[in-house]
Amino acid sequence: MCFTCHDAVGTGSTFTTAGELVGIPANDATTDQWYSHPVTSSTGHTSDALNEFGGVLNRHSTCTDCHDAHNATAGQPSESASGWTASGAIRGASSVVVINQAGSAPVYALIQGPTSIDATGALTGGSPAAYEYQLCFKCHSGFTVLPQHNSGAIASHPSWWELDKGVEFDPLNAKSFHPIEAQGTNQTAAMAASLSGSSPYKLWNFTTTDTIRCTNCHAGPSTPVLGTTPDALLPVHASQQRGILIAPYRDRVLMSATEPYNAANFELCYLCHAEAPFVDRSGNARADTNYRFHGVHITGISGMGSGGTDIDTAGDGQGNAICAECHFRLHSTALAFQAGDRANTGLVNFAPDVQPFNGVLKWTQTGAASGSCTLTCHGVQHDGWTY
Numbered sequence: 001m002c003f004t005c006h007d008a009v010g011t012g013s014t015f016t017t018a019g020e021l022v023g024i025p026a027n028d029a030t031t032d033q034w035y036s037h038p039v040t041s042s043t044g045h046t047s048d049a050l051n052e053f054g055g056v057l058n059r060h061s062t063c064t065d066c067h068d069a070h071n072a073t074a075g076q077p078s079e080s081a082s083g084w085t086a087s088g089a090i091r092g093a094s095s096v097v098v099i100n101q102a103g104s105a106p107v108y109a110l111i112q113g114p115t116s117i118d119a120t121g122a123l124t125g126g127s128p129a130a131y132e133y134q135l136c137f138k139c140h141s142g143f144t145v146l147p148q149h150n151s152g153a154i155a156s157h158p159s160w161w162e163l164d165k166g167v168e169f170d171p172l173n174a175k176s177f178h179p180i181e182a183q184g185t186n187q188t189a190a191m192a193a194s195l196s197g198s199s200p201y202k203l204w205n206f207t208t209t210d211t212i213r214c215t216n217c218h219a220g221p222s223t224p225v226l227g228t229t230p231d232a233l234l235p236v237h238a239s240q241q242r243g244i245l246i247a248p249y250r251d252r253v254l255m256s257a258t259e260p261y262n263a264a265n266f267e268l269c270y271l272c273h274a275e276a277p278f279v280d281r282s283g284n285a286r287a288d289t290n291y292r293f294h295g296v297h298i299t300g301i302s303g304m305g306s307g308g309t310d311i312d313t314a315g316d317g318q319g320n321a322i323c324a325e326c327h328f329r330l331h332s333t334a335l336a337f338q339a340g341d342r343a344n345t346g347l348v349n350f351a352p353d354v355q356p357f358n359g360v361l362k363w364t365q366t367g368a369a370s371g372s373c374t375l376t377c378h379g380v381q382h383d384g385w386t387y
C-alpha cells in the first residue's frame, strides 16, 4: 500500500522508498548478513497500537512498525546533550524509553504511539518518541527478546552476534561508547583532533561533546536526501553494505599477507575520524591520536603471522591489522569480548583472533597517550609492551 505512492519512480511522493530496496544484496540470517530491514515480510505483524515486541522474540519490521503515516511530518531531527531527537518521518511510531541505572541493567517502558490527531494537529492518546534511538531500542534492546547466539555456526562467530543496544549505549555503565545517549567519555585533545581532522571520506565534523545518531552509521548511502549535515534524512531501510551501514567497513575478513592498506576498507570510520594517524608508520607521538602505533599496525605489519583471515578464529592474522581486531564491537565496551574487560576505556576490545600471552590478554591504559599490551597477535608475542 505504501509503495503505491512511495514507489521507485516517485508516483505519489518525492520519497522513492521502494527504489531504495532495488539492487540490494539478499539478507542471510544464518550468517547474520543484513542489508535491509525486512520491510516486505509481514510475518508476525499485527498493529503498532499493540505492544508487539515487549519481552518476546518477534522479529519483523514492516513500514508501520517504524512509521505512523498519519502523524509523519517533514520535521528535521536536532541534536541535544541526551541524544538526537526523533525526526518527523518517524513521529508517532511506538518506541521505548530507557531508564539507565548505575550498577545494574537498564529498564524500559513502552511509549505508545498516538491513536488520533485533534483539529489543531496535536497528537492524542499517546506521545511521540523524543529521541531517534528510542525507536531502535523497541527491537534491538533488552526491551524485546533478541535472537540467540548460543547454537550452530553463530555460536563460534562472535562477530555475527546481535547484542543488546540498551546495555551497549548505557552511559552510566559503559566506560567507553560511541555517544548516542550522552557525550562520550574520551575528552582528550587527541580525540578532539581525530574528529576535526581530514580524510578522503570526511562528511561530518563532530566534537567530543556531541551526540551522534544511530543513522549516522546505519542508513542507505545512495538516497537522494543524503546530505552533508548530520540532520539530513538518513533512512535506515537498506544499504549495499552488510549491517545496513552507510559506508563500507571491513570487520570480518582480515587482510591477506600481501594486501596493502586501502582507506576504502575503513570508509565508515573516515566519515568522522581523521586518516593521518593510520598512515604514519613512524611510531612517533602525534597530537591527533593517543596511540602512536596506529599507523604501524594498519599499514606496516603485512606478512606477519601465518594464520588464516577469519576474525573469529583464534590465531588468525597474517597481514596489516584492521580496526576491528583492537576495536571489536564498535558500539561500546560494555559487552567486551574478553571477560574482565568491561571497564575498558578507549573503545579497546580485542577480537577473537587475538590470543593471550602466558594466559594473559590485556590492554592497560597507564596515562594520557600511554598504555601496555599483553597478548599474542599475528604470531607476535607482546609481553607487556608499552607505548
Ligand code: HEC
Binding pocket: 001, 002, 003, 004, 005, 006, 012, 013, 014, 015, 063, 064, 067, 068, 069, 072, 073, 074, 075, 088, 089, 090
Ligand atoms: C497517496 C500517496 C501516499 C501513500 C499511499 C503513502 N504516502 Fe507517505 N507520503 C506521501 C506524500 C505526498 C508525502 C510528503 C512528501 C512528499 O512531498 O513527497 C509522504 C511522506 C511520507 C513520509 C516522510 C515524512 C517526511 O517528510 O519526512 C513518511 C515516513 C511516509 N510518507 C510514510 C508512509 C507510509 C509508512 C505509508 C504506508 C502506510 C505511506 N507513507 C503511504 C504520499 C503517500
Ligand code: HEC
Binding pocket: 032, 033, 034, 036, 037, 038, 059, 060, 061, 062, 065, 066, 132, 133, 135, 136, 137, 138, 139, 140, 147, 161, 162, 214, 215, 218, 236, 242, 243, 244
Ligand atoms: C520494529 C522493529 C525494528 C525497529 C524499530 C528497528 N529495527 Fe533494526 N532490525 C529489525 C529486524 C527484524 C532486523 C533483521 C535482523 C533481526 O532479526 O535482528 C533488523 C536489522 C537491523 C540491522 C542489521 C542487523 C545485523 O545483524 O546486521 C541494523 C544495523 C538495524 N536493524 C538498525 C536499526 C536502527 C538504527 C534502528 C532505529 C533507527 C532500527 N534498526 C529499528 C527490527 C527493527
Ligand code: HEC
Binding pocket: 133, 136, 137, 140, 160, 161, 162, 163, 164, 165, 169, 178, 180, 212, 213, 214, 215, 216, 217, 218, 242, 243, 245, 249, 251, 330, 331
Ligand atoms: C559509529 C558507527 C555506529 C553507530 C553510531 C551505531 N552503530 Fe550499529 N553497528 C556499527 C557497525 C560497524 C556494526 C557491525 C556491522 C557488521 O559488520 O555487520 C554495527 C552493528 C549493529 C547491529 C548488528 C549487530 C549487533 O550488535 O546487534 C545492530 C542491530 C546495530 N548496529 C544497531 C545500532 C543501533 C540501534 C544504534 C544506535 C542506538 C547503532 N547501531 C549505532 C556501527 C555503528
Ligand code: HEC
Binding pocket: 002, 003, 006, 015, 016, 017, 037, 039, 040, 061, 062, 063, 064, 065, 066, 067, 077, 086, 087, 088, 089, 090, 215, 223, 225, 232, 233, 234, 235, 236, 237
Ligand atoms: C526499522 C525502521 C523502519 C522501517 C521498517 C521503515 N522505515 Fe522508513 N524510515 C525510517 C527512518 C529511521 C527514516 C529516516 C528518518 C530521518 O532520517 O529523520 C525513514 C525515512 C522514511 C521516509 C522519508 C525519507 C526517505 O528517503 O525515504 C519515507 C517516505 C519512509 N521512510 C517510508 C517507509 C516505507 C514506505 C516503509 C516500508 C516499506 C518504511 N519506511 C520502513 C525507519 C524505518
Ligand code: HEC
Binding pocket: 175, 176, 177, 178, 179, 183, 184, 185, 186, 187, 191, 195, 204, 206, 207, 208, 209, 210, 212, 216, 217, 249, 268, 269, 270, 271, 272, 273, 323, 327, 330, 345, 346, 347, 348
Ligand atoms: C558519525 C560519526 C562517527 C563515525 C562514523 C565513527 N565514529 Fe568513532 N567516534 C565518534 C565520536 C563523536 C567519538 C567521540 C566519543 C568520545 O569523545 O568519547 C568517537 C570515538 C571513537 C573512539 C574512541 C572512544 C573512546 O572512548 O576513547 C574509537 C576507538 C572510535 N571512535 C572508533 C571508530 C571506528 C573504528 C569507526 C569506524 C568503524 C568509527 N569510530 C566511526 C564519531 C564517529
Ligand code: HEC
Binding pocket: 186, 190, 191, 194, 266, 269, 273, 277, 278, 288, 289, 290, 291, 294, 297, 298, 321, 322, 323, 324, 325, 326, 327, 346, 348, 363, 365, 368, 369, 370, 371
Ligand atoms: C593494534 C590495535 C589497534 C588497531 C588495529 C586500531 N586501534 Fe584505534 N586505538 C587503539 C588503542 C590502544 C587506543 C587507545 C589509546 C589510548 O587512549 O591510550 C585507540 C584509540 C583510538 C581512537 C581514539 C582517539 C585516539 O586516536 O586516541 C580512535 C578514534 C581509533 N582508535 C580509531 C581507530 C580506527 C579508525 C582504526 C582502523 C583504521 C583503529 N583505531 C585501529 C588500538 C588500535
